[in-house]
Amino acid sequence: MAVLRAERTPARSAPLSETSVLGWLRKNLFSSWINIILTIVSIYIIYITVTGLWVWGVTDAVWVAKDRRDCFDISIDGACWAGVIVWLDNFFYGRYPRAELWRVNLGGLLLFLWMAPLWLPRVKDKIFIGLTTVFLYPFLAGYFFAGGDKGLFMQVMISLAIVALIGQTLHAIIGVSSGRGLPEYLIRLLGKEEASEARQRHTLLAILAGALVVAFVGQMGWSFVGVSWTKWGGMFLTLVISGIGIASALPLGIILALGRRSKLPVIRVLSTAFIELFRSVPLITVLFMATTMFPLFMPEGFVLNKLVQVIIAVCLFSGCYMAETVRAGLQAIPHGQYEAAHTVGLGYWGTMGLVVMPQALKHMIPNIVGSFIGLLKDTTLVSIIGLFDVLGMLRAVSQDIPWRGLHKEPLIFGAVLFFVICFAMSKYSRHLEVKLSAGDNR
Amino acid sequence: MASVDEQETQTQLASAASSEVIIEFDKVNKWYGDFHVLKDIDLVVHKGERIVVCGPSGSGKSTLIRCVNRLEEHQQGTIIVDDMTLDKNLKNIDHIRSEVGMVFQSFNLFPHLTIIENLTLGPIWVRKIPKVEALEAAMLYLERVKIPEQANKYPGQLSGGQQQRVAIARSLCMNPKIMLFDEPTSALDPEMIKEVLDVMVELAATGMTMIVVSHEMGFAKTVADRVMFMDEGEIVEQNEPHEFFNHPQHDRTKLFLSQILHQ
Numbered sequence A: 001m002a003v004l005r006a007e008r009t010p011a012r013s014a015p016l017s018e019t020s021v022l023g024w025l026r027k028n029l030f031s032s033w034i035n036i037i038l039t040i041v042s043i044y045i046i047y048i049t050v051t052g053l054w055v056w057g058v059t060d061a062v063w064v065a066k067d068r069r070d071c072f073d074i075s076i077d078g079a080c081w082a083g084v085i086v087w088l089d090n091f092f093y094g095r096y097p098r099a100e101l102w103r104v105n106l107g108g109l110l111l112f113l114w115m116a117p118l119w120l121p122r123v124k125d126k127i128f129i130g131l132t133t134v135f136l137y138p139f140l141a142g143y144f145f146a147g148g149d150k151g152l153f154m155q156v157m158i159s160l161a162i163v164a165l166i167g168q169t170l171h172a173i174i175g176v177s178s179g180r181g182l183p184e185y186l187i188r189l190l191g192k193e194e195a196s197e198a199r200q201r202h203t204l205l206a207i208l209a210g211a212l213v214v215a216f217v218g219q220m221g222w223s224f225v226g227v228s229w230t231k232w233g234g235m236f237l238t239l240v241i242s243g244i245g246i247a248s249a250l251p252l253g254i255i256l257a258l259g260r261r262s263k264l265p266v267i268r269v270l271s272t273a274f275i276e277l278f279r280s281v282p283l284i285t286v287l288f289m290a291t292t293m294f295p296l297f298m299p300e301g302f303v304l305n306k307l308v309q310v311i312i313a314v315c316l317f318s319g320c321y322m323a324e325t326v327r328a329g330l331q332a333i334p335h336g337q338y339e340a341a342h343t344v345g346l347g348y349w350g351t352m353g354l355v356v357m358p359q360a361l362k363h364m365i366p367n368i369v370g371s372f373i374g375l376l377k378d379t380t381l382v383s384i385i386g387l388f389d390v391l392g393m394l395r396a397v398s399q400d401i402p403w404r405g406l407h408k409e410p411l412i413f414g415a416v417l418f419f420v421i422c423f424a425m426s427k428y429s430r431h432l433e434v435k436l437s438a439g440d441n442r
Numbered sequence B: 001m002a003s004v005d006e007q008e009t010q011t012q013l014a015s016a017a018s019s020e021v022i023i024e025f026d027k028v029n030k031w032y033g034d035f036h037v038l039k040d041i042d043l044v045v046h047k048g049e050r051i052v053v054c055g056p057s058g059s060g061k062s063t064l065i066r067c068v069n070r071l072e073e074h075q076q077g078t079i080i081v082d083d084m085t086l087d088k089n090l091k092n093i094d095h096i097r098s099e100v101g102m103v104f105q106s107f108n109l110f111p112h113l114t115i116i117e118n119l120t121l122g123p124i125w126v127r128k129i130p131k132v133e134a135l136e137a138a139m140l141y142l143e144r145v146k147i148p149e150q151a152n153k154y155p156g157q158l159s160g161g162q163q164q165r166v167a168i169a170r171s172l173c174m175n176p177k178i179m180l181f182d183e184p185t186s187a188l189d190p191e192m193i194k195e196v197l198d199v200m201v202e203l204a205a206t207g208m209t210m211i212v213v214s215h216e217m218g219f220a221k222t223v224a225d226r227v228m229f230m231d232e233g234e235i236v237e238q239n240e241p242h243e244f245f246n247h248p249q250h251d252r253t254k255l256f257l258s259q260i261l262h263q
Ligand SMILES: Nc1ncnc2c1ncn2[C@@H]1O[C@H](COP(=O)(O)OP(=O)(O)OP(=O)(O)O)[C@@H](O)[C@H]1O
Pocket: B032, B035, B037, B055, B056, B057, B058, B059, B060, B061, B062, B063, B064
C-alpha cells in the first residue's frame, strides 16, 4: 500500500520559546525558583561592580592634572588617569629619545609592509616572503632601532633586506594585478621569453646583483644616531623580545622536534634532553640563569649585554615549547604520507619539507598562536631582572615623584592593553583555522 | 564477482615479457619481531612481465611488494632490483624508489597540493626537470588516466576512483621501470573499480612491468602473465592465469579460490 502526500508541507516558524527574547529568557534564566533567585543575585552583583567601576573609572575620574595631589584635590575617589596619560609614551617606548621615536614607529610599520603580501590572495612564493621576514627584516629593523655605526656584516644584511623588501613588494603588486611573479615580469620586460632557461636565470641573477650593489652604495651614505639598548623600554621592548622569541621559536622548534624523532641516537638523546631541561624550568629561572650564570661560562673580557642574554634565553625557552607543539603536529600526519613521498623518490628532507611539514603546520596553527600569546605575556617577566619592559614601566609610575603611589591605574591600563592584543591574536588564529580548513576538503 | 567460466571469453592481453630479469628474490626471509612474515621467497620477474598476487589477509602480500622498493627491509636472502642489490650498504634507496612506482590501497595523495602539483612534485624535486616540462608531462599523464579537467582541484574534492587514477598518474610521471599496486581497488565503491582497472589494463598494454596485489580475478585473467598465490608468508603456487584458475594444484589454493569466487 502506497501513501503519497499530495501537497508539500510549508515551513512553519519555530515556537515562540525558541526565537523571542522573552522565550529565551524564560527558558534559560527563569525556569525554576532557584534559577530565578540565582539570576536576580547575579544581576545585582554585576550591577554593583559595573556601576562602581563606571563611577570610579569614568564619571569621577580625573583626566588632566599635574600630579597625584592635584588628582586628589579634584576628585578624591575617582581614578587618576592623568598619570597614565602623562606616562603613556613611556609605556610604549620606555626612555627611547623622544626625537627618534619615529624610527621605532617606522620600523614597526615596515613589518606590516613586509608581511602584507602574505595576506594577499594571488601572490606566489609566500614561503620565501616568510623566510625573509624571519631572516632579513630583523637586521633592517634592528638598525632602525639601534642606529650607530654599521659594521660590514650589518651593511650587507641591510642591503639584502632593502632589496628583498623592494623586490617582494613589486612581486606582490605584479602578482595581485596579473597573477604573475616578478621574475617572469622582468624577463618579459627585457624581451627574453625565448631565451633558454639558463640564460634567463643568468639575467635575473645579474639584475639581483645590480640591485644589491645599488642598495649597498645607497645605504653607505645613510646612518642614524645610536640609541643604547638601555634606553629601550615599554611595549616596544616587550614586542622586540617576544617578536624575536616568536620568530626563532618556529625554526628552532622544528629542528628540535625533528632531532627528537631522529633515527640517530646521539641527536635524539641530545634534543630530548635539551627540550625536557628547558620545559621543566620556569622562564624566570631561565632568565636568571642567562643573566647571572651565562657570563661565568664566557671567556674573560667577553661581555654580552643583558638584552642579548635575555633574548637568547627567551628564544631557547620558546623554541623548546614549540618543539613539543611541532612534534604533536607531526604525529597527526598518517604514515601513508611518508610512504607516498618515498615512492616518488623524495629523501628525508624532501619528505619533511614538501609533504609532512606543510600539512603539520596547518594542524598546529591554534597551538602556535596559543604559545605566541603565552610568550607575549611571559615576556613581562624580564621586568624582574631589571629591564624596563611594559610591566617595568607600568610599575615605575609609582616611583615617579609627582605620581608617587599611583599603582592601580597604570596596571589596569596594562591589563586592558594586554587583553586587547591577546584577544585580537586569538580571534585571528580562530579565523585562520577556519579559513585553512575550508580549503582542505579531506 | 563474475564466475571463472564467464571470464573465459575475455581476450587475454599479449604477453610483453622479455628474457631480461628485472627483479630477483633469492631465499628472502623477513620477520616482524618474532613473527615470520616472508619465508624463503624465491621470485624472478622479467622485464615487461605482469604478475598478480593473491592470498588471504595477513599472508604477506603487501610486505612482499613493499620489499621491492624497500619500504620494508628484509633480514635474510638477496633482493636485486634493476641490477641493484637491496641491502644495508645500499647508498641510493631514493634512486631505487624513484625507479619503482607504487600505488596504495588508500591512495595517499598529498592533500595540501593540487592534483597537478601532486604529479609534478617528484619530477621537479627529484628528477630536477624544469617546471614547464614537468607540467606538460603531467598533463599528458592526466589525459591518459582521463581526468585532465581535475588538474587544479585538491585531492579531497575528487571521488575515490579519480583519486586512485591520480595516484597512478603520479607514479607514472616518474617514468618508473616497475609499477607496484597494493590492492588498488579494494577501498573503492563497485562502480569506481572499473574505471581504475581500465587504466591499469591500458598501462599493461604499454609493456610496463607490473606486480599487482589484487583479488580482481577478471583483471588477472586479462592482464596477468602469471598469478601467484601466497599463504602464511610463502608463495604456495604460481601459474599462468588459465591454468591457475581452472586447475589449481594445491589444496590451499583451491580453498582460497572457492572462497573468493563464492562471496
Ligand atoms: N609493521 C608491522 N609490524 C608487525 N607486524 C606487521 C607489520 N606489518 C604487517 N605485519 C603483519 O605481517 C603480516 C603480513 O602483513 P601484510 O600486510 O603483508 O599482509 P597482506 O597479505 O597484505 O594482508 P592484507 O590482505 O590484509 O593486506 C600480518 O599478519 C600483519 O599483521
